[in-house]
Amino acid sequence: MNLLNDNKPLISRACLLFVTLVLIIAGCSSSKTDETNSKIEPVAAIYYSTDLPNEKIGDGLSYLFLIDQQGKHMTIKKRGLELNSIIPYKGALLLNQKNELLSIKQDSDLIKSTSFEEDCKVYAGYGQSSGQLNNLNTFYSIYNQSFSSDRKHYISKIRWGDQTNNYCKDINEYIEVSGDDGSSIYFISSETEDGNKKSFHKLSLENDKLIMTKTFLEQVKTDGRFMFTKLIPYSNDMVGIYADLVGAKVELNLIQIDKDNKTPLKKHPLVQYDRSNSHYYFFNKESIYVKDGQVYFVDGYGDVYAFNLTTKKLMKKFHLNEYTRQSRLQDEMVYFHKDYLYFFRYNDKTSSHHIEKYNLQGTVESTIILPDLKKKLGNNSVNLYDFKILQP
Missing domain, CATH: 2.40.128 (Lipocalin)
Incomplete structure (x- = not known):
């Protein structure tokens, strides 16, 4: 009996499976695709990745997009x-x-x-x-x-x-x-x-x-607590925004902690929301900024507030342009940079992703339109995990 010949179909199937696995892994770790066929000067970086439940062979999938001022982009495709x-x-x-x-x-x-x-x-x-x-x-x-x-x-x-x-x-x-x-x-x-x-x-x-x-x-x-933003420095303190669950309400507060924790922490009440849903939450730790003693933050409804640390007064500054809370919790993000607020989101009216630049008074000063981003992401189960501005 010729064992090699008798097992030829099995070996062929095994080889085919091996080649398929290699191709899948190679696809997950491919390095860079230049969508413009020329070098760009990126002004923003956007990072998507699979979450743990969607990781498969090759440790998941991620996309890093480098965006220039005209909306052209480079794609860096790596593992998740x-x-x-x-x-x-x-x-x-x-x-x-x-x-x-x-x-x-x-x-x-x-x-x-x-x-x-x-x-x-x-x-x-x-x-x-x-x-x-x-x-x-x-x-x-x-x-x-x-x-x-x-x-x-x-x-x-x-x-x-x-x-x-x-x-x-x-x-x-x-x-x-x-x-x-x-x-x-x-x-x-x-x-x-x-x-x-x-x-x-x-x-x-x-x-x-x-x-x-x-x-x-x-x-x-309280019934529970979670942080709304990251901690950022202000004078000798670190400040951040958190949510307390109290009965049927969600209470948003600002916490002010001495960097050496040698003085009692300070809490400042901000806004209350209905606890029946989580629309108030923006899923965005970077949605906080300090300018001239005022702490700016953005909630899930697209409202931008400023809390004055001296007068202890809260003011609603503006609303993100034509924004209505939808279900795209992992496809929109804000980033404060050099006294501007940048908002990355998918816009239904243009069927494209946008990067909108606001001054702190709420005026939209510029918009970068990214028409190919949705197509590039395709049907892959990836979430938006980071967005940063790289240049003024």
């Missing part, structure tokens, strides 16, 4: 990472993958890859939890990992470095929100055994060393 964020860094964009770090030059076709050790592998982000420290020389990104094997504490992971030297370390905390002031990272955590017990952390990075302090913040007494 849920709630990932992009980091502008020294003329490049840094994009973390599960096992590596990609450095994408904004003004060329160059993409460099740096691999991480297995103990630095990450599985999901916290959503726009990244930045730069130490005079912009150190980048960092924080990731949501899992419970410890004994389930006594939660494990998060931080990656940081300067591209020459890259590091990672576990943080044994569940991080509810984070932010930085350019020198240190600050975050609020909740305890594993009591989720209503909140702590405040200050974290510094010095070469390969991570220095962290932890202090008690408060014991929450």
